[in-house]
Amino acid sequence: MKERYKGTFIIMVSFFLSLxxxxxxxxxYHVSPIDGYKEILEGALGNKYLVYSTLSRMIPILLTGLxxxxxxxxxxxxxxxxxxxxxxxxxxAALGVxxxxxxxxxxxxxxxxxxxxxxxLWAWIPGYLRVKYNVNEVVMTIMLxxxxxxxxxxxxxxxxxxxxxxxxxxxxxxxxxxFNHINPLSNLNTGVYVAIVAVAVVVYLMLFSKRGYExxxxxxxxxxxxxxxxxxxxxxxxxxxxxxxxxGLAGTLLVxxxxxxxxxxxxxxYSWTGMILAMMVNYDPIGVIITSFVYAVMxxxxxxxxxxxxxxxxxxxxxxxxxxxxxxxxxxVANRVANRIQEEG
Amino acid sequence: xxxxxxxESITKKFGxxxxxxxxxxxxxxxxxxSIIGENGAGKTTLMRLLYGMYKLDSxxxxxxxxxxxxxxxxxxxENKIGMVHQNFMLIDDFTVYENVVLGLEPRKFLSFDRTLAxxxxxxxxxxxxxxxxxxxxxxxxxVGLQQKVEILKLLYRNSNILIFDEPTAVLTPxxxxxxxxxxxxxxxxxxxxxxxxxxxKEVKKVSDxxxxxxxxxxxKTFINKNLSEEQLAEMIAGRKISKTIPIRxxxxxxxxxxxxxxxxxxxxxxxxxxxSFEVKxxxxxxxxxxxxxxxxxxxxxxxxxxxxxxxxxxxxxxxxTRMSVRERRELGMVYIPExxxxxxxxxxxxxxxxxxxxxQNEKFFLGSLEFIKRSSVRAFAEESVKSYEIVCKSIEEQxxxxxxxxMQKVVIAREFSQNxxxxxxxxxxxxxxxxxxxxxxxxxxxxxKSGGAVLLISADLDEILALSDRILVMYEGQIIYSTSIQxxxxxxxxxxxxxxxx
Ligand SMILES: Nc1ncnc2c1ncn2[C@@H]1O[C@H](COP(=O)(O)OP(=O)(O)OP(=O)(O)O)[C@@H](O)[C@H]1O
Ligand SMILES: [Mg+2]
Numbered sequence: 001m002k003e004r005y006k007g008t009f010i011i012m013v014s015f016f017l018s019l020x021x022x023x024x025x026x027x028x029y030h031v032s033p034i035d036g037y038k039e040i041l042e043g044a045l046g047n048k049y050l051v052y053s054t055l056s057r058m059i060p061i062l063l064t065g066l067x068x069x070x071x072x073x074x075x076x077x078x079x080x081x082x083x084x085x086x087x088x089x090x091x092x093a094a095l096g097v098x099x100x101x102x103x104x105x106x107x108x109x110x111x112x113x114x115x116x117x118x119x120x121l122w123a124w125i126p127g128y129l130r131v132k133y134n135v136n137e138v139v140m141t142i143m144l145x146x147x148x149x150x151x152x153x154x155x156x157x158x159x160x161x162x163x164x165x166x167x168x169x170x171x172x173x174x175x176x177x178x179f180n181h182i183n184p185l186s187n188l189n190t191g192v193y194v195a196i197v198a199v200a201v202v203v204y205l206m207l208f209s210k211r212g213y214e215x216x217x218x219x220x221x222x223x224x225x226x227x228x229x230x231x232x233x234x235x236x237x238x239x240x241x242x243x244x245x246x247x248g249l250a251g252t253l254l255v256x257x258x259x260x261x262x263x264x265x266x267x268x269x270y271s272w273t274g275m276i277l278a279m280m281v282n283y284d285p286i287g288v289i290i291t292s293f294v295y296a297v298m299x300x301x302x303x304x305x306x307x308x309x310x311x312x313x314x315x316x317x318x319x320x321x322x323x324x325x326x327x328x329x330x331x332x333v334a335n336r337v338a339n340r341i342q343e344e345g
Numbered sequence: 346x347x348x349x350x351x352x353e354s355i356t357k358k359f360g361x362x363x364x365x366x367x368x369x370x371x372x373x374x375x376x377x378x379s380i381i382g383e384n385g386a387g388k389t390t391l392m393r394l395l396y397g398m399y400k401l402d403s404x405x406x407x408x409x410x411x412x413x414x415x416x417x418x419x420x421x422x423e424n425k426i427g428m429v430h431q432n433f434m435l436i437d438d439f440t441v442y443e444n445v446v447l448g449l450e451p452r453k454f455l456s457f458d459r460t461l462a463x464x465x466x467x468x469x470x471x472x473x474x475x476x477x478x479x480x481x482x483x484x485x486x487x488v489g490l491q492q493k494v495e496i497l498k499l500l501y502r503n504s505n506i507l508i509f510d511e512p513t514a515v516l517t518p519x520x521x522x523x524x525x526x527x528x529x530x531x532x533x534x535x536x537x538x539x540x541x542x543x544x545x546k547e548v549k550k551v552s553d554x555x556x557x558x559x560x561x562x563x564x565k566t567f568i569n570k571n572l573s574e575e576q577l578a579e580m581i582a583g584r585k586i587s588k589t590i591p592i593r594x595x596x597x598x599x600x601x602x603x604x605x606x607x608x609x610x611x612x613x614x615x616x617x618x619x620x621s622f623e624v625k626x627x628x629x630x631x632x633x634x635x636x637x638x639x640x641x642x643x644x645x646x647x648x649x650x651x652x653x654x655x656x657x658x659x660x661x662x663x664x665x666t667r668m669s670v671r672e673r674r675e676l677g678m679v680y681i682p683e684x685x686x687x688x689x690x691x692x693x694x695x696x697x698x699x700x701x702x703x704x705q706n707e708k709f710f711l712g713s714l715e716f717i718k719r720s721s722v723r724a725f726a727e728e729s730v731k732s733y734e735i736v737c738k739s740i741e742e743q744x745x746x747x748x749x750x751x752m753q754k755v756v757i758a759r760e761f762s763q764n765x766x767x768x769x770x771x772x773x774x775x776x777x778x779x780x781x782x783x784x785x786x787x788x789x790x791x792x793x794k795s796g797g798a799v800l801l802i803s804a805d806l807d808e809i810l811a812l813s814d815r816i817l818v819m820y821e822g823q824i825i826y827s828t829s830i831q832x833x834x835x836x837x838x839x840x841x842x843x844x845x846x847x
Contacts, residue, residue: 210705210715217698221691226650227682228702229671 007282010334014326015294022319029311036305040316043304044297052186056258058296059195060085060250060267064274065288066202067246071123073206073283074239075219076130078123080141081247081271083148088119089251090152093262094160096173096255104176111177111256112194112249119248120241122148127240131233137240153264160262168264179257191257198249203285205242215239247271280327295320348410349374349506349537350395355404357390360738364390366561367404372506377528377538379548379569382558382581383778384750385736388541389431391558392508395539396428397421427504429495431511431541431749431776432686437484442466444483445497469500473527485611488515488684489636496527505536511749513542514776517636517804519843525551543750543778545574557581578779592790596814597626600767600798601647605656608639608646616642618822619656624767629789629799631813633806635842639822640802641683644771647800648680649673661766674703677766681756681773683802689756692745696737697726699744700759725762733758749776761788768792771802786812806842810835820844 023033044054064081071078092115126140160170179191206212218225218232225232281287302313350372357365365387393399397415415421435444442463451461475493513521552569557580601624610616616639624630645651649670658666661676682688726740735754774782818826818841826841
């Protein structure tokens, strides 16, 4: 079996198994699994508005997932997406509360550009230190996460503290910087178009461009890539910067589209979820799109499950975690089986 | 003599490929038994079966007349069978002694007894007269030394059946001779050696008996004395092998010119010192020398992978001293490196991805916006696989699963498909079977015929003599001796390789 199909197969089986376990758990709440899952699907995709909400929930996970995928696939380990997200989100909010009277179109462009720049720059630092001085980027990005999170924490409690009393947030940004809701009944906003463009660019880069090929080979054997004339270090740095920009974009869209301000808990760990998804699908961008969609469906539907059937929404988290466990185990088993099959012809 | 190993009707398939087909083989205690055959004939697979790395599909194995069944190398090791692999299985980030004792570490209470481990490994190295610094990281030492580490591993485990899969492929003639002396020591202490090699001269020299494999079958086992080298070559290929006949061509202008090249090695001390030489169009310049005298650094620097710390390099009329690998390649440089697997391939990537490396910037593969033309890539890969007879299931297969010789072919196919004016080739026929050698030598001569310049770096003096127009001998980072082929005296060159000027 081709490597790619094998992965897909394992993920599907794992997901299915965890759905079965989830079904058993539902029975503890005297809910039939069929009803439960129907409710989840209803809750996530039941009508146009719900679909919109699910999509809006998907965006930050998708963007951070791709952020991780693009860097890990290139053999440079950006564990700092969370920090890049926070810093970019804060920067955009700071911009949005400071300047007024800028025409909306211009302001939107300015906001997104700022977010991309901050995210990219915050990733460039560890990237540059890595390629130039061989400083371990894993350690560095983890530290920079804390720097970013504490810096924004300080700012929202200090200079940029909101005047409206709520602690840990900035003021609401200028209205002309908002990505407006596509439909008043759901959270989905016009920021989704920016996200779609970003996703298209990433898919193109990773799967169809020369760069993507060079990234992959550099991860598998950097010395070979160097020998083949690849600018390995330059490529690594580029992957790192794009990775930072994607994480930054996730933060930017949360501010400009969802919350219209920066808050301390703006990301409940999106990038960690994104990381798990990216690793689960072996850094395949299409895989990240699919899994983040499924994840969003489960998360949206989980709310409904609790409201309608009194099953705690944490159940969907359990299902998610279980699939991760199954996938990991699945790869191990599959490798064994594959060896066996190969040996036995 | 008594029989120590007997294999009866052994078969092993990988998917549809029958790697080993119904093989019968008997090995006597204390003999040196060579196994020869073309790339992909199944030699490595047969040995891995014996070593418990693969399970038999069918057939049986006897050790001292007792039926055995190994389910992992552990079982083989317990039965005192050891193997030095074609592609070493060492951990780069561990030191030499750590690698040697790995899996069987001496313990003090619950912890690893480093002092004892170092001591034991040092003693073993001394006993077999191997000069290795046991505290170096394995990733930082030369392939020749890495092999010694592999041998130490076997000795440390008291193996008395020792399997060597193409050990001399990575060695200089001197190192090979040293290895054969070690073989003799093994023989004296009644250890059995199974030796795989493509170098028939060596096979003739060391073996008691020789078995020939072709297409997974074991054709026959001979007593070494009864056959000549030529007869062996013919049996392997199933036809006559033509000797490399050098050709004279018109020698043109200098393609590569170096002036006072100085290059630092990994320890940041100069490994190449003020080297100046030229390679002209239509000319093959051979660099002879014992491995470790700066050749690796020189080739890396010429290819652009390593910095030139002082001096100048002119390539095709341009100053290339600071050019990137890509710029040099685009100017028509092709490089087939010494260490094919670690430098010349990404074993975990597909054959296709390995074949296209270095070509990815060519118009044929690259559309606008850096778009890779997948269909062109596929067509090119399919074509290469066909014309270079790379034995594989499909172009999507990982290169790492190919036989040693087929991996080489991937490198060769890729590099020769480029439009070139300069070829740098290091140890070209290492690990390649007689037919492959014939093929590669022909390719090198073709290059020359079409006006290309060739820099041939080889530790195999016979190869250098057979191909070169001019020979430079490198010793401790310098050219210690140079001669045209007409005036070449192999004895003088041999001495110069050891640093003796005459
Ligand atoms: N792990 C594997 N998976 C699939 N095919 C394999 C594997 N190992 C070997 N083969 C195939 O089995 C055949 C025999 O390979 P083997 O490595 O034994 O050849 P060999 O005689 O050692 O060749 P060489 O001289 O090139 O090292 C080849 O066609 C090879 O592609
Ligand atoms: Mg082999």
